[in-house]
Amino acid sequence: MHTVLCKLISKKKGEPFHVDANIPLSYLLRTVLEWFAMFVRGAFVLAHKRGALFKGRNVTIRAAGKMRIGKNVSIGHNCYIDAMSVDGIAFGDNVSIQKYTTIECTGSVRFIGKGLIIGNSVGIGSHSFLGCAGGVEIGDDTITGNFVSFHSENHNSSGPGIPIRLQGVSRKGIKVGKNCWIGAKATILDGAVIGDGCIIAANSVVAQGVYKSDAIYGGAPARFIKNRL
Numbered sequence: 001m002h003t004v005l006c007k008l009i010s011k012k013k014g015e016p017f018h019v020d021a022n023i024p025l026s027y028l029l030r031t032v033l034e035w036f037a038m039f040v041r042g043a044f045v046l047a048h049k050r051g052a053l054f055k056g057r058n059v060t061i062r063a064a065g066k067m068r069i070g071k072n073v074s075i076g077h078n079c080y081i082d083a084m085s086v087d088g089i090a091f092g093d094n095v096s097i098q099k100y101t102t103i104e105c106t107g108s109v110r111f112i113g114k115g116l117i118i119g120n121s122v123g124i125g126s127h128s129f130l131g132c133a134g135g136v137e138i139g140d141d142t143i144t145g146n147f148v149s150f151h152s153e154n155h156n157s158s159g160p161g162i163p164i165r166l167q168g169v170s171r172k173g174i175k176v177g178k179n180c181w182i183g184a185k186a187t188i189l190d191g192a193v194i195g196d197g198c199i200i201a202a203n204s205v206v207a208q209g210v211y212k213s214d215a216i217y218g219g220a221p222a223r224f225i226k227n228r229l
Contacts, residue, residue: 014093015121038074056099063088066105066115070095076126082106085132087115092140098126105132107153111169114152124148125184134171134190142176145184145202150174154190177213197228 010017019028035054042053053069056077061067066088067081073091075081076099083089085105095118097103106113114135118124122138125146130136134152152174156167172191176182180194183202191208194200198211201218211217216225 042073042075063105067091070120073097076101079103083115085113085115087117087135089116089118089132091118092120092122094121096123098124098128098146100126101128101130103130103132107131107133107169114171114173119178133169135173136176137174138176139178139180139196141178142180142182144182145186147185148182148188149186150188152190172208199228201225 038054038056039052041059042055052071052073054072054074056075056079058078059075060080062082063084066083066085068088068090070091070093072094074096076097078099079097079101081089081103083105089103089105101124103116105115111133113133116130116132116135117137119138119140119142121141123143124130125144125148127147128144129149131149131151131153136150136152152171154170155164156170157164159167170190174188174190174192176188176194177196177198179196180198180200182188182200183204185202186200186204186206188194188206189208192206192211193209194206194211195213195215197214199216200206200222201216203220204218204222205220206217207221211222214228216228217223218225
């Protein structure tokens with residue numbers, strides 16, 4: 001069973017996939033049944049689309065017509081996704097959005113947002129938040145830990161005599177390169193540009209700025225620690 005499942009998933013994903021031989025057969029069968037149920041739920045949401053969506057239980061998707069789905073996209077249980085924005089949401093192939101994650105492309109109906117682009121083979125950890133009003137782009141093969149948040153919008157505050165909530169917002173957007181690893185509970189703020197191959201340490205706050213490729217950053221605000229290569 002383990003060998004057959006590995007071959008089937010590897011063929012579907014287009015890359016090697018391994019199942020631990022210590023996992024009991026009963027657990028595997030239950031997992032396969034859950035995947036099948038997610039596939040059926042996803043088919044009802046995006047039956048007219050090209051891609052395949054595996055949709056977990058209690059998933060809310062608003063403005064589904066603004067979503068473009070690649071192959072083998074998985075959205076875990078209890079996720080909330082609102083794709084209403086200028087560019088909508090684009091998921092590449094083999095994207096995994098883990099449970100209890102929220103994706104909001106428009107923070108307020110007064111200012112429609114830009115949207116979200118996620119490349120191939122990207123994994124977003126559970127309980128994450130992606131605020132995509134200013135635009136968020138995440139490159140291929142990037143993975144994030146649990147409770148990671150992206151905030152691509154900032155409140156204006158230069159007018160001392162005007163309530164901050166009435167001063168509007170600024171948007172520069174967030175870009176994350178390919179093959180990055182963003183640790184658990186990291187916060188990525190508007191205007192951050194993270195190069196390819198970066199590691200962001202857990203609990204870091206990545207402020208506006210350019211973070212060069214193949215480097216490790218950590219702290220609040222995040223600082224250069226060392227090169228990876």
